[in-house]
Amino acid sequence: DPAYGHDYVQARPGQKLVEIAVAYDKKIKRLRKYNNFGLEHRVQxxxxxxxxPPQVVRFHIVKPKETLQKIAKIHGTTPDKIRQKNRMRSTKIYAGQRLYLKSRRPKKQKPIIIGNPYSQENTSSSQAHSSPKTVSRPKPKTQNQVQNRKPTKTKGKIRIHVVQANETxxxxxxxxxxxxxxxRKLNHMRNNNLYVGQKLKVRPNK
Known part of the structure; x- marks a missing residue:
């Protein structure tokens, strides 16, 4: 009889692969493929x-009367590998036990408590532990730098100038x-020609 459904069976003494294929309406080629059997393989x-097709599982829940040897055969591994992955000192197992097959059992990690970054306690503690900031003061300018500095011209408001006789x-x-x-740029002039009474926009520099 198949164990735990019809995913796999345990061969009986003297049973052949052809008999298992006929009993469960399976093609013998498929059974060889699922179990990686060659043409000359004899069922033990x-x-x-x-x-x-065997499914890849991460762990196995031990059922009553199961042994480590039987579990290893079911999942295509060895008892030593199962013991190593689960850090077992012996082969003793119990019903309901979870055995990891692909990775070691994860270690328990302590929970990390993260406080509110905007709370007053955190802000005060962070300010207390934070290193003081150094403020760099600007260097005073030397007398030569002050004397050599060119005066900047400031532009005044636009004025209107009325052209007089003989003005250029x-x-x-x-x-x-x-x-x-x-x-010329302010008045959109193409040349320097003027006439008496002409109004020009002028922006004087102070």
Whole structure:
């Protein structure tokens, strides 16, 4: 009879693979593939024969009357490997025990308590343990640097200048401490021609 359903069976003494295939309506080629059997493989008494592709499981729950040897055969491993992965000193097992097959049993980790980062206690403690910040003061400028500094010209508000007789752009620019190019640019002039009574926008420099 199949153990724990129809996923695998345990061969009886003298039983052949063909008999198992006929009994469970399976193709013998499939059984050889599921169990990695060659053409000359002979079934041994008590050998586990998979009827379906074996599934990869991480652990096995021990059932009543199971032995470590039987569990190793079911999962295609050895008792020594199971003992090593579960850090077992002996082969004794009990019903309901969880045996890890693919990885060691994870160690218990202590819970990490994370406080509220915006609470007053955390902010005060963080300020107490934090290192004091060093503030770098600007170096005072030397006397030579102060003397060599060029004065910056500040632009004033735009004024309206009415062109008088015999005035030129050069004279007007000198009067308002600006340049001919600035006056032309401000008034969108293509040349330096002026006429009496013409109104020019001028932005004097202080």
């Amino acid at each position: 008494p008590g050998e586990i024969i998979y009827l379906k 752009l050069w004279r007007i620019s000198k009067k308002y401490n600006t340049s001919v190019e600035n006056i």
